[in-house]
Amino acid sequence: xxxxxxxxxxxxxxxxxxxxxxxxxxxxxxxxxxxxxxxxxxxxxxxxxxxxxxxxxxxxxxxxxxxxxxxxxxxxxxxxxxxxxxxxxxxxxxxxxxxxxxxxxxxxxxxxxxxxxxxxxxxxxxxxxxxxxxxxxxxxxx
Numbered sequence: 001x002x003x004x005x006x007x008x009x010x011x012x013x014x015x016x017x018x019x020x021x022x023x024x025x026x027x028x029x030x031x032x033x034x035x036x037x038x039x040x041x042x043x044x045x046x047x048x049x050x051x052x053x054x055x056x057x058x059x060x061x062x063x064x065x066x067x068x069x070x071x072x073x074x075x076x077x078x079x080x081x082x083x084x085x086x087x088x089x090x091x092x093x094x095x096x097x098x099x100x101x102x103x104x105x106x107x108x109x110x111x112x113x114x115x116x117x118x119x120x121x122x123x124x125x126x127x128x129x130x131x132x133x134x135x136x137x138x139x140x141x142x
Contacts (some may be wrong), residue, residue, distance in 0.1 A: 006050050006097050009104045010128040013090040015121050020084040027064045029119050030056060030090065031075045033111060038071040041096055041107045050095035058083040092125075101127060 015029070038052055052075075054066040062081030094104055105127060112123040 006095055007100055008050075009092075009094045009096075009099075009101050011092040011094065011104070011108065012126045012128055013092055014124040015088045015090065016124075017086050017119075017121055020086045023058060023062050023064060023079055023081060023083050023085075026056065026085070026088050027066070027077050027079050029115070029121055030054060030064070030066055030088075031077055032119075033115055034066055034068055034075050034092075035071075036114065037094075037107060037111045038068045038075075040111060041094075041099060041104070042071045044098070046098050048097040050097060051093070052095070053093045054090055056088050056090040058085045058088065 015026070021029075034052060034054060038049060041047065042049060049069060049071065052068040054075075055063065056066070057063040058081070062083035064077055064079040066075045066077045068075045096104070105125075108123075108125055112125075115121050115123060
């Protein structure tokens, strides 16, 4: 399905490891995850990233922000604090030209499966409805 506009998609994610890891380690996992997501989501024709922004928090003093503007340029990450945690909450804003919510969710699912194999990280995500018509509510567990 060809779409001639940007379709912002907002997703709430939870990532879980079996033991606590440093915020830096989480940032590396997330960088790898969203670089893979950016490469995967732009595989089709006429698909362009507006931006992919991720905000991950442990608490008020420990969080990181991640941004991607091109699939060929690795994510920029800005880390604050140094908390250790086994569970991370992420808010993802994916602004990609020519991609709908369904495709976004499929790509997240496929990247999550790879991540679970490589990093033993479990991912859960929920789509946040951005527009008022057509309330979709998808929940996915890995």
